[in-house]
Amino acid sequence: MDHIVWLDADSNELNNLILGNKSMIIRGADRKLDIPGEITEGDALYLVSNMGETNVEATATIKCIFFSGELTVEESFETIIRNQDKLQLPDPQFEKYAGKKFLALIELSDVKSIKALHINDYMRSQGGNWLTVGNVAEYTMSGKI
Numbered sequence: 001m002d003h004i005v006w007l008d009a010d011s012n013e014l015n016n017l018i019l020g021n022k023s024m025i026i027r028g029a030d031r032k033l034d035i036p037g038e039i040t041e042g043d044a045l046y047l048v049s050n051m052g053e054t055n056v057e058a059t060a061t062i063k064c065i066f067f068s069g070e071l072t073v074e075e076s077f078e079t080i081i082r083n084q085d086k087l088q089l090p091d092p093q094f095e096k097y098a099g100k101k102f103l104a105l106i107e108l109s110d111v112k113s114i115k116a117l118h119i120n121d122y123m124r125s126q127g128g129n130w131l132t133v134g135n136v137a138e139y140t141m142s143g144k145i
Contacts, residue, residue, distance in 0.1 A: 010092065017058065026093075032102055048119075067103075
C-alpha cells in the first residue's frame with residue numbers, strides 16, 4: 001500500500017529524514033487517531049515537505065509502527081522521550097505532541113530523495129496530513145514514479 005505523507009516544514013522534518021538525523025515520524029491527537037486506511041510494515045511512503053505543496057520529494061518504507069491506546073499525560077510524555085533519539089523533535093513539535101492522548105510513531109527505513117513528483121491537486125484537497133492511496137502512480141501527473 002502507498003501513502004502520501006505531509007511533513008512539518010518549519011522543523012525541516014523532510015531534510016532531517018533524508019540526512020539520517022531522524023528515523024521516525026509522529027502523529028498525535030486527543031481523540032482516537034484518524035490515519036486513513038491500513039498502514040503496515042513495508043508500506044511505501046511518499047513524503048511531501050509542506051502542507052500546502054503537491055510535490056513528493058522523497059520516498060521511505062515503514063519499518064515499524066506503534067499505535068498507542070489512550071495515554072495519560074505522563075505516559076504520552078514518556079513515550080515521546082523514550083523515542084526522542086529517533087524522532088528528534090524540536091521544542092515546538094515536542095510541545096505539539098507531548099501530552100496527546102493518542103500517539104502513532106512510525107519508524108522509517110530506506111529514506112531516499114527523488115526527483116520531485118507532482119501529485120494531483122485533487123489529492124491535496126482531500127485534507128489531512130496522511131493519505132492512503134493504494135498505488136501512488138495513479139495520482140501523479142505523469143502516472144509514473
